[in-house]
Amino acid sequence: MSATEIAGQNRDVPEPRFGFWRRSYAMLVKEFIQLRRDRVSFAMIVMIPVMQLLLFGYAINTTPRHLPTAVLIQEDSDLARSVLKAMENTSYFRFTREVHSVAEFDDLLQSGKVLFGVEIPRGFERAVRRGDRPALLVAADATDPVAAGSALGSLGALVQTALAHDLHIGDPPEMPFEIRAHARYNPAAESRLNIVPGLVGTILTMTMLIFTALSVTREIERGTMESLLSMPIRPVEVMFGKIIPYVIVGFIQASLIVSIGVLLFGVPILGSVVLLAALTTLFITTNLSIGYTFSTIVQNQLQAMQMSMMFFLPSILLSGFMFPFAGMPVWAQYLGEALPLTHYIRIVRAIMLKGAAPSNLQYDTIALIALMLVAMTIAVTRFRRTLD
Amino acid sequence: MSSVSTSAPDIAINVEGLSKSFGGREVVHDLSMQVKRGSIYGFLGPNGSGKTTTIRMLCGLLTPDAGEGTCLGYDIRRDADKIKRQVGYMTQRFSLYQDLSVRENLEFVARLYGLRDARAAARDMIQRIGLNGREEQLAGELSGGWKQRLALGACTLPNPQLLLLDEPTAGVDPKARRDFWNEIHALAAEGLTVLVSTHYMDEAERCHEIAYIAYGHLLAHGTVDEVIAKSALSTWTVSGDDLNGLAAELTGKPGVDMVAPFGTSLHVSGRDKAALEATIAPYRDRKGWRWEDSEPSLEDVFIDLMNRSKDNFQ
Numbered sequence: 269m270s271a272t273e274i275a276g277q278n279r280d281v282p283e284p285r286f287g288f289w290r291r292s293y294a295m296l297v298k299e300f301i302q303l304r305r306d307r308v309s310f311a312m313i314v315m316i317p318v319m320q321l322l323l324f325g326y327a328i329n330t331t332p333r334h335l336p337t338a339v340l341i342q343e344d345s346d347l348a349r350s351v352l353k354a355m356e357n358t359s360y361f362r363f364t365r366e367v368h369s370v371a372e373f374d375d376l377l378q379s380g381k382v383l384f385g386v387e388i389p390r391g392f393e394r395a396v397r398r399g400d401r402p403a404l405l406v407a408a409d410a411t412d413p414v415a416a417g418s419a420l421g422s423l424g425a426l427v428q429t430a431l432a433h434d435l436h437i438g439d440p441p442e443m444p445f446e447i448r449a450h451a452r453y454n455p456a457a458e459s460r461l462n463i464v465p466g467l468v469g470t471i472l473t474m475t476m477l478i479f480t481a482l483s484v485t486r487e488i489e490r491g492t493m494e495s496l497l498s499m500p501i502r503p504v505e506v507m508f509g510k511i512i513p514y515v516i517v518g519f520i521q522a523s524l525i526v527s528i529g530v531l532l533f534g535v536p537i538l539g540s541v542v543l544l545a546a547l548t549t550l551f552i553t554t555n556l557s558i559g560y561t562f563s564t565i566v567q568n569q570l571q572a573m574q575m576s577m578m579f580f581l582p583s584i585l586l587s588g589f590m591f592p593f594a595g596m597p598v599w600a601q602y603l604g605e606a607l608p609l610t611h612y613i614r615i616v617r618a619i620m621l622k623g624a625a626p627s628n629l630q631y632d633t634i635a636l637i638a639l640m641l642v643a644m645t646i647a648v649t650r651f652r653r654t655l656d
Numbered sequence: 657m658s659s660v661s662t663s664a665p666d667i668a669i670n671v672e673g674l675s676k677s678f679g680g681r682e683v684v685h686d687l688s689m690q691v692k693r694g695s696i697y698g699f700l701g702p703n704g705s706g707k708t709t710t711i712r713m714l715c716g717l718l719t720p721d722a723g724e725g726t727c728l729g730y731d732i733r734r735d736a737d738k739i740k741r742q743v744g745y746m747t748q749r750f751s752l753y754q755d756l757s758v759r760e761n762l763e764f765v766a767r768l769y770g771l772r773d774a775r776a777a778a779r780d781m782i783q784r785i786g787l788n789g790r791e792e793q794l795a796g797e798l799s800g801g802w803k804q805r806l807a808l809g810a811c812t813l814p815n816p817q818l819l820l821l822d823e824p825t826a827g828v829d830p831k832a833r834r835d836f837w838n839e840i841h842a843l844a845a846e847g848l849t850v851l852v853s854t855h856y857m858d859e860a861e862r863c864h865e866i867a868y869i870a871y872g873h874l875l876a877h878g879t880v881d882e883v884i885a886k887s888a889l890s891t892w893t894v895s896g897d898d899l900n901g902l903a904a905e906l907t908g909k910p911g912v913d914m915v916a917p918f919g920t921s922l923h924v925s926g927r928d929k930a931a932l933e934a935t936i937a938p939y940r941d942r943k944g945w946r947w948e949d950s951e952p953s954l955e956d957v958f959i960d961l962m963n964r965s966k967d968n969f970q
Contacts, residue, residue, distance in 0.1 A: 281741045284770025294767030294774075298756065305755040305794075495751040495810075498715055499768050500740040653736075655717050 291501050295509020299483075303513060312475070313517055317525045320471045321464070335419055337384040338365040340373045347393040351404065355386065360419035373407075384408050384419065461536075464529040465620045466589040468548070469612040471525055473555055473583050474576075476518050480559030481572040483510045484651070489569060494655065503651035507644065511556045518552035519545075538623030544616065547633060551612040554636050557643035558608070564650040583609040611635045668693045668818050668849035669714060671725025671732065676709050676718060683709045685872040687723070691851055691865070693817075696844050698863030699853035702962060706872040707853040708748055711820045714851070715745045728817055741769070744811030748822040750803045754796030758787050758806055761795050762813060769814035777813060785809040801832035808836070812843065819843065821852040825859065837862050857955045868958055870965040876957070884957055889913075890929040891952035892936060895921040896945035911935045914960055918953070925956050 284290060303309060337355075341348060355361045365382060367373050376382045387405040389395075395402035408420055484506075487493040496506070526544070529535040537544065562575045584590060586600050587609035593601065604610045611632035618624035626633075669691035676684040684706040691697045699707050712718040714727050716736025724731070730738045752761045762778035771777045782788055785805045790798070795806060804824060811819060821840075825833045837859065844850055844864075852863070860866050860880065867877035876883045894902065899922045903915045906924055911931025916923045926932030940947045952960075 280738070287770050290770045291768050294764050297767065298753065298760070298764045301760050302753065302755050490754070491747070491749050491751045492753055493751075494717065494747045494749075495745070497717055498740060498743070498745040498747075499765065500737060501768055654719055655712060656719055 288502075288505060291505040292508040292512075295501065295506055296512050299510055299513045303517070309479075313521060314524070316475050317471045317521045318528065320474075321467055321525055321528050333359045334362040335360060335383040336364040337361040337386060338367055338373060338376045338382040339363055340367050340370065340385065340387040342390040343388055343392050345388075345393040347396060348388040351388065352386070355423065358419070358422040360422050361386075461621060462617070464533050464535045465616040466587075466613050468522060468525045468529065468616055469551065469587070469609050470584060470589055472518060472522055472548075472552060472612075473609050474580055475521060476514065476552055476555035477559040477562070477576040477579060478573070479514045479517070480510060480556045481562040481566075481576045482569050483560060484563035485566060485569045485572050497653065497655065503648045503653065506651065507557075507560055507647055511553065511560060514556050515549065515553055518556065519549055522548045522552065535620060537620050539619035539625070543626060543629075544619045547612070547615050547619070547629065547636075550633070550636050550640070551608060551615075554608045554640040554643065557640050557647065561643045561647040561650065564647050564652075583607050586610070588613050605635070606639070608636055608639050611639075665729070666693050667691070668695075669697075669725070669727050669851065671714070671723060671727075673723035674710065674713055674720045674725065675722040676706075676713060676720055683872050684713070684720075687869070687872070687874050689867055689874060689877065691849060693849050694844060694847050695864040696840060696850045696852065696862070698860045698866035699851060699869065700855070700860050700866055700958060701853075701869035702855075705870045707869060708822055710869070711745070711822050711851065711853065714739075715743050715820055716740055717745075741814075742817045744814070744816035744819045746807050746811045746819070746821045746824050748826070750795075750807060752795050752803075752807060752810055755794060757792045757794055758782065758798070759791040761806065762810060765810045765813050771814065781809045781813050800827050801829060804828050804832065804836065808839065812848075817847075817849065819848055819850045819852075821850065823853050823855065825854065825856065833859070857953070857958070860954055868961055870962050873965060875961045875965055880954055884952060884954060887952060887957040887960065889925050889927060889952040889957055889960055890932050891923050891925040891950055891956055892932070893918075893921050893923055893948045893950040894945050895948075898944075902939065902945070906935070906939075909935045914956060914963070916956065916959065923950075923953065923956055925952055925960065927960070 339352060352363065356363060361384060365376060367376065367385075370387075373385050373387065376385065385405075385407040387407075389402060389405070392402050392404070406420070406423060484493075487496060522545075526537070530537060558579065559576065562572055562579070566572045566575055582603065586604040587593070587607050588604065589609065593604060593610065614632050615624075615629050615636075618628060667690055669689065671690075672688045674684055674687040675682065687706070687710060699710070701707050709718060713720045714732060716732065716739050719733065724733065726732065727739050728742055732739065753764070756764065759778050759782065762781050763774045766774035766777040782791055785808065787802065787805060787809070790802065795803065798806060808821075808824065811821075819840075825836055828836065833856075840850055840852065841862075852859075854860060863880070865877065865879055866883060868875045868883070876886060878886065899917060899920075903917065903922055906912050907915050911926045911928050911933075912924060912935055913927055914923070914925040916925075924932070924936060926935075936947070939945065
């Protein structure tokens with residue numbers, strides 16, 4: 269204690285060197301430790317993105333796969349087996365029943381026990397070898413045209429491939445039967461290509477908001493705010509200390525989601541990964557700032573959750589994630605422009621699916637920065653420095 | 657030295673006319689006090705008397721509605737930031753991070769105050785408060801006494817000039833309380849000023865000066881002897897048989913303001929010495945009781961102050 273030498277007189281304690289950074293760092297280290305101790309939150313960091321992506325990614329699926337299919341085999345030949353194998357390989361069809369009569373076949377379709385039925389006619393292989401172009405009947409339950417459409421679309425090309433491969437007849441001069449054209453790569457028809465990048469933004473919005481929305485109220489409810497306020501830390505320093513650890517957490521989450529999107533859902537990243545990472549980090553920080561702002565406004569953790577939900581729902585509905593942005597009424601579009609998710613969804617879809625360059629994304633990038641700065645300003649102004 | 661000091665340099669706290677209301681209820685009323693540097697100043701009063709509110713106004717956690725003053729020479733309204741850098745505030749409820757370990761809590765505080773080597777500072781403090789071996793224990797898992805030591809360690813870590821301790825020994829066992837007070841005296845001997853609020857009379861008697869506050873009003877202040885002398889309370893100590901019966905008989909009689917048992921004896925006190933003596937005269941000659949004209953204890957004085965203030969302010 270050096271108190272003896274200064275007792276009896278006033279002494280200005282100078283602002284320590286790099287005081288701002290030291291104090292922000294102190295806060296940051298503390299938040300990291302607390303995060304590590306909070307096992308539930310820690311589990312949420314991994315579980316939320318994975319579960320959401322798997323649930324939404326598969327649930328919001330307009331090209332369903334592994335649809336139940338019945339087969340009526342009138343001829344047991346190598347060619348017939350090849351055709352069926354090729355159909356199963358498209359992953360649209362799953363053979364659940366083998367039937368022996370046309371009546372049984374019709375009954376299954378009518379009752380909805382299968383969505384498709386395939387009939388291999390008698391003398392099929394011989395007719396193909398002769399070039400008679402026999403008919404391979406594929407009956408579909410078209411009550412859900414979306415479900416049936418993609419599966420049927422895939423059929424022609426794949427059956428043709430199988431035939432070419434297994435028939436030992438070289439390139440057939442003509443198609444053995446009529447083939448409906450199926451685009452091998454058609455983003456517009458593949459809903460997951462549109463949904464997965466959008467999900468990156470949606471999931472990040474939810475997790476990031478909640479992380480920081482609770483941060484200030486938690487200090488108040490646990491009583492630690494009293495100590496914190498009695499120490500020489502400024503509102504900006506508290507804010508940075510509370511946001512930065514979660515930027516890293518958010519970045520990990522985003523990497524996880526994008527990796528799953530690429531590996532499991534086959535979504536491409538046509539543009540620059542570095543650009544995607546940079547703008548994702550910006551988006552994460554913007555959401556954290558907004559969550560933190562909520563935290564400085566609300567009275568308790570419940571209100572913080574409610575406020576986050578109030579922000580999250582319009583984000584999902586008005587950002588262009590669920591409905592095409594251009595199709596929304598004008599007032600909704602204005603609201604949408606005020607949501608970070610709107611801008612991020614444009615950015616992430618453009619980079620991943622269209623290979624966009626930074627110059628294409630200027631407007632949305634600036635919008636994200638502006639929203640972040642507005643949120644931070646409100647947060648710093650709103651932060652109560654006393655217990656009044 | 658380059659401060660806005662308006663008070664003598666040997667005064668650590670100098671406030672006048674502090675008032676604070678919450679929701680229309682005045683919690684602190686026109687409170688003035690001076691605390692000398694290097695002294696231990698006891699802040700006494702019943703629950704809800706405004707002790708915590710006063711302490712919070714001193715360290716900038718609350719803004720007074722009225723009144724002004726200085727803390728370490730800094731204006732309590734304008735210089736809260738400078739005050740915070742030199743004041744250690746130990747809250748009534750443990751308010752360090754329960755989910756951080758002892759070491760992590762101390763390192764956090766050290767970093768916040770910009771100490772050059774936070775790890776070393778935390779290590780030294782762990783030695784000083786005797787928490788070695790428990791560095792990695794979570795603060796939330798410590799017992800009450802250890803929590804209190806940790807809290808004291810945290811608020812003395814940045815070398816403050818003034819300590820504000822809000823009921824630091826509530827719920828702590830007598831041994832830990834004694835150790836704690838020895839530590840407080842050691843710190844004061846090094847030149848630290850300590851303002852400590854408490855309920856315990858024995859702790860009050862360990863302070864250089866005390867102030868008594870009830871219902872937001874500062875009712876008495878000075879050294880223990882001064883406070884007792886100023887009370888103008890006459891007290892007789894009775895020892896003997898059936899003190900309970902005597903207490904029941906005397907309570908409410910003219911001149912008897914207070915009857916309180918103290919172990920094997922009874923304190924009979926009154927503000928009007930003549931009336932008190934007239935009332936007790938018939939009892940003094942009775943067999944089995946020994947009457948002694950004595951000094952009132954600090955507790956007698958405080959209970960009396962509280963009873964009177966209740967009449968005045970409620």
